[in-house]
Amino acid sequence: METLIEMRGICKQYTVGEQRVKALNGVDFTVARGEMVAILGPSGSGKSTLMNLLGCLDTPDGGSYRLAGQTVEGMTEGQLSRVRGETVGFVFQGFHLLPGLTARENVELPLLYRGIPERVRRKLALESLQQVGLAARMDHRPAQLSGGQQQRVAIARAVAGNPPVLLADEPTGNLDTAAGREILALLRDLHRNGHTVVIITHDPAIGAACPRRVVMEDGRLRED
Ligand SMILES: Nc1ncnc2c1ncn2[C@@H]1O[C@H](COP(=O)(O)OP(=O)(O)O)[C@@H](O)[C@H]1O
Ligand SMILES: [Mg+2]
Structure with missing residues (x-):
């Protein structure tokens, strides 16, 4: 199978005042x-830091990262943002939908940023909302949807452009x-x-449902 994500010796530390926190340590x-x-592990173990690096939202201090065949370290902000847009779909705990936009418009937004023409955007957004069972609600705004439905819209948005990850x-x-x-x-x-x-989670039930589990502990990752 083709390798999509390949991280080697990734390190990341944060400095807060005089304090240094090694969030990821190899x-x-x-x-x-x-x-x-599933990436499991207790709160503060470095899961979100890892997610930010995996998704090219942040860059590591050390180590190497290849994502979908591209070497990420050393990329400029612009290059990172392009790789992110083309390669990764994000789903967050808090949904991160724009409240003033309908479900369909939320799903279309990343496609718009990528310069995909309107007719194609419409089609991809509709297909994606169908896939999550929400085509009938496409003209609703987030506040008119339940939390579960909002997360489904966020998932539709994440997969509409069919990103590899x-x-x-x-x-x-x-x-x-x-x-x-x-x-x-x-x-x-x-x-x-x-x-x-x-999937990054501290919920063991989600972990149990995933074919593969890794555990983050004190900034290091091990297979479960
Ligand atoms: N932006 C930041 N600035 C300073 N410290 C941070 C920042 N983000 C995370 N940390 C610290 O890095 C460690 C790992 O955090 P995080 O990746 O959020 O863990 P998790 O998602 O597993 O709870 C924690 O000690 C946390 O306090
Ligand atoms: Mg977290």
């Missing part, structure tokens, strides 16, 4: 196309158990349809 992580992986950071963290289960089922469907899914 992380090795490889993901092949089509895998579904879907990254989810605590995707069920703001949801009740039933809605959380629906989101997990949806992520598993996407995986079955060939998507590569990396």
Whole structure:
């Protein structure tokens, strides 16, 4: 299988005042196309830091990272932002939908940033909302949708451009158990349809549902 994510010896530290925090301390992580992986670990262990680096939202202090065949370290802001837009779909705990836009407009927004023409955007957004079971709600604004539905819109937005990698950071963290289960089922469907899914979570139930688990501990990663 083609390797999509290849991290070697990744380090990241934060400086707050005089204090230095080693958030990542030599992380090795490889993901092949089509895998579904849960990254588990306690709060403060470095999971979100890893997600930010995986998604090219931030850059490491050391180590090497290849994403979909491209060497990430040393890229300029502009290059990083292009790789991010083309390669990664993000799902966050807090949904991050724009409140003034409808579900369809939210899903179309990243496609708009990528310069995809309106007719294609419409089609991709509609297909994506159908995939998450929300085509009938496409003209609703986030406030008119439940938390679970908002997260489904966010997932539709993340996969509309068919990026090679879907990254989810605590995707069920703001949801009740039933809605959380629906989101997990949806992520598993996407995986079955060939998507590569990396889920960051401290929920053991999600971990148990993923074919592969890795655990973050004190800035290091180990296979479960
Ligand atoms: N922006 C930041 N500035 C300073 N310290 C940070 C920042 N982000 C995270 N940290 C610290 O890095 C460590 C790892 O945090 P994080 O990656 O958020 O862990 P997790 O997502 O597993 O809870 C923690 O000690 C946290 O306090
Ligand atoms: Mg976190």
